[in-house]
Amino acid sequence: MANAGHTSGIETAVYRLHSPLDLRVAVAAVARLPSLARFSPVDLSLLATVVSELGSNILKYAGHGHIRVQTRQEDFRTAVELVAEDAGPGIPNLDLALQEHYSSSGTLGLGLSGVRRMVSEFHIDSAPGKGCRVRVRKWLTPMPVAHSPASRSAVSMVTHTRTHLVRDASRQGLVFEIAEINRPCYPEYVSGDSTLVLPIAGGMLLACIDASGHGKRAHALSVQLAEHLRAAAHNDLAALLYQLHLRAAGTIGAAIAVAYLDLARNVLSLAGIGNIRMRCLGPTPWVGICRDGVLGERFPTPDVQRFTLRSDDVVLLYSDGIREAISPEVRTRVHLGTAQQIAETVLRVGGKATDDASCIVVKCKT
Known part of the structure; x- marks a missing residue:
């Protein structure tokens, strides 16, 4: 009470x-x-x-x-x-x-x-x-006013969502609507997944972290890695991943995808280790590649990929608590709903009952 x-x-x-x-x-x-x-x-x-x-x-x-x-x-x-x-x-x-x-x-x-x-x-x-x-x-520390959440709601008692609306203030370019969603595996009430959407010089740093397993130990590790990422934030993705790998040494390990959104050039850089999925649904779809490994245990050389974003692109970063295949319902809604509505649909339709689940959605529009 x-x-x-x-x-x-x-x-x-x-x-x-x-x-x-x-x-x-x-x-x-x-x-x-x-x-x-x-x-x-x-x-x-x-x-x-x-x-x-x-x-x-x-x-x-x-x-x-x-x-x-x-x-x-x-x-x-x-x-x-x-x-x-x-x-x-x-x-x-x-x-x-x-x-x-x-x-x-x-x-x-x-x-x-x-x-x-x-x-x-x-x-x-x-x-x-x-x-x-x-x-x-x-x-x-509050989010900067320009990037404050447009909305915040709960899909269930323990599901957290957050939305950001960002653009490059120096030019008339794309507007990026970014939503995060995260929920724990039942019956846990804390999630072993963490997401991060952080404004840094020239753009936004995004991360989806999935600590091995679920429950308190996984939650503690994912939060610690997100905090370290927040403190050390920059746009050298390979270096960031290696820092996090050292940070995770001796722990239960984690999978992670990090991305840097260059607001001036409309370019998204991506790199990941482990089973985080990265893909774009839009006029020219693509799939990002995470290297096979475990943060803190086995660290392959990261493969940094770069994609130019266009209006109507929708980028998803999601943990393996969400089914890899994107359902027809999600594909139908990507151009109709907001980033938050897309994230909620991805979780509702594709979320696995046996694992924590998290997703970041980047919707590009003019």
């Missing part, structure tokens, strides 16, 4: 946790807080992961408790503060609990050390017999 309210520019939601269902609702709801509507899917995924981890600890060790999520403006930035509190048995050894990969229950969760890596500030207060209180804060 959640209670929400607004006070002097502050939005607060309290999620009371008594069961795994309560936690599922909290994880899905935090990304829908109105004050977070302008922020990136990566930031929202990070917040969902933090809620999932802290909430899981409450249910596992205390049986019940609550998480308070509060957003506020500070120094022209938005801070999101999460406080997870319970009246359970407490933590006898905080230093041990904060060690990497430590779990007193033998699970493979991220643990408190994983939460600490994903946030800007981390504080914990606990002692034997006195419960536990964890307070974390995450600074969020």
Whole structure:
């Protein structure tokens, strides 16, 4: 159950946790807080992961408790503060609990050390017999105003979509409508896929990441790779892929496709490792090629392909949680619907029930 309210520019939601269902609702709801509507899917995924981890600890060790999520403006930035509190048995050894990969229950969760890596500030207060209180804060960076989402909706309780409208401001060229969609494999409530649409010098950087498997471990890796990509963003796709490969070494591995959209020349550069699909539906269709490999384990030399985009082209980057063949329904809708409607149709018609699924759609128009 959640209670929400607004006070002097502050939005607060309290999620009371008594069961795994309560936690599922909290994880899905935090990304829908109105004050977070302008922020990136990566930031929202990070917040969902933090809620999932802290909430899981409450249910596992205390049986019940609550998480308070509060957003506020500070120094022209938005801070999101999460406080997870319970009246359970407490933590006898905080230093041990904060060690990497430590779990007193033998699970493979991220643990408190994983939460600490994903946030800007981390504080914990606990002692034997006195419960536990964890307070974390995450600074969020909004999308630039020119590229703010045109719409944001949910296909299901845990499906996230986001739309961007971009063009080269210096010339009268194509307009690119870009939509992202991502949903986890049932019954998971976090996805092992991540998507990234990021404005960089001269264009847009796009990425579709699919960590091996699904669930919390896959989700944590895909979010970490997306965060690294955001921090190191540039248009040398082969170099970016190699950096991500080094970052993923020793993990469960991932597949990824990255693309750079040159807004001035209407050229899309593509490269990928693993089973991400890249194709264009339009007057001159084409299929991009991802090299066979696993990021973090087996890294072939990336093949960077370049395509000139034209009006009425629709480019899809999608994970293998979506069937490779494009259905007649999707082909019929590519010229009629918006990028977001196309993405939703791709997921609804082609999404596999046994895997996470994500897609980026780039619709070109004059």
